[in-house]
Amino acid sequence: MHVPDGFINAPVSVAAGAVAATAVAVSLRGARRELGGAFQGEGSGGERTAPLAGLVAAFIFAVQMLNFPVAAGTSGHLLGGALAAILVGPYTGVLCVSVVLLMQGILFADGGLTALGVNITVMGVVTVVVAYAVFRGLLKVLPPTRRSVTVAAFAGALLSVPGAATAFTAIYALGGTTDVPIGKVFTAMVGVHVLIGIGEAAITAATVGAVIAVRPDLVHGARGLSTPLKLRVGGELVDAPAAAPAPAPARSTKPVWITGLVTALVLAGFVSYYASASPDGLEKVAADQGIDAKAEEHAAAGSPLADYSVKDVTDARLSGGLAGIIGVGATVVVGTGIFWTVRRRRAQDLTATSTPAPSAR
Structure with a gap:
């Protein structure tokens, strides 16, 4: 659902950019709390999020290369907002998707640069x-179980995709560059993106389920998930009094990080070659409804990585695979750098707040 340049007029694109910039600014502040949870008495989950947030961004980048067929001549791909929000928190999730969209727009000419605000608003925030x-x-x-987390993740992801399609339709109604009945755009967009939402939900639930099965402490949406201890009193089961939680022993995130990175590299570098070549939902609707009549060439169309291929590498499989690997590497480096910086800033702020000022004598 990457909106290209030329779909939305300049005033609305600027307004969407302002909305996106505000959302990113708010998310940077909120992500400090999510990434620095250990400093606020939230347990050790907070500091573990920082190194994994960059990995989540890279994983979303990789899976977005895997278009899957949803209807005759139409494909879809992961948007990733639901997955990121559940794994690392909603504020950090907005930043993850924003990093992915920025890398795609600058390096791969995917999603217009003037439409970056629209894409962040639709695909990241909404x-x-x-x-x-x-x-x-x-x-x-739902009952406080791991299965409930997976079910809720499926439902949230399923509804997030037609929600994004609705948001795009609203933006197009305000600033579309072609004269197309909005009712037709809405029906077509929501219709195809409900189908894409099923794929999004399946990928999100499977990923969340896999992580929560081995390291539930790393899933933001599963923090605090526990079943109260039951005691039998007078023949009846009652909840035991809550005891002060013992600090959990620190566990290394390195195995999860390495496994996730290798998975992302394999998906982007090898599996992506077998992805559907059909246009995605927005591209198909745009062509069918004529809303792409004024689409503009991407400003980075001459990039050596444009269209997810490496310039001057003639073998299609090798070219696409190298581009995917470069994209995953660039995204994990940029994302991890941003999230470590955010977490360090939070730590510095809290240290400054907790340090008493010297008294005057």
Whole structure:
């Protein structure tokens, strides 16, 4: 659902850019809390998020290269907002998707540069907000089990994709560059993206389920998930009094990090060659409805990595694989650098706050 240049007029693109910039600024502040949770008495989960957030961004980049067929002549791919929000938190999730979109736009000419604000708003902010709201709402009514987390993740991801399609339609209604009935755009966009949402939900639930099966402490959405101890009193089971939680022994995140990075590299470097070549949902709707009439060539069309291929490498399999590996590497480096910086800033702020000022004598 990468919106290219020329779909949305300049005033609305600027407005969407302002919305996206505000969302990123708010997310940077919120991510300090999510990435620095250990400094706030939230247990050790907070500091473990920082090295994994960059990995989540790289994983989303890799899986977005795997277009899957959803209808005749149409494909879809992961948007990633739901997955990121559940694994590392909603604020950090917005930043993860924003990093992916930035890397795709600059290096691979995927998603217009003037439309970057639109793409961050639609694919980053809307998906995270919808998915995490649904996810948290369901966890309030479902039993406190790991299976409930997976089910809630599936539902949140499923609804986040048509939610993003609706957001794009609203933006297009305000600033579309072609005269197409909005009702037709809405019906087509939501219709195909409901199908894409099923794929998004399956990928999100499978990934969350896999991580929570081996390291539930690393899943932001599963923190605090526990079943109260039961005692039998007078023949009836009652909840035991809550005891002060013992600090959990530190466990290395290196095995998970290495496994995740290798998986992302394999998906982007090898499996992506077998992805569907059909246009994705937005591209198909744009062609069918005529909303791409004023689409513009990407400013980075001459990039050596444009269209996910390496310039001057003639073998298609090798060219696409190298581009995918470079993309994963660049995303994990940039993402990890950003998230470590955010976490260190949080630590410095809290240290400064807790250090008493010297008294005057």
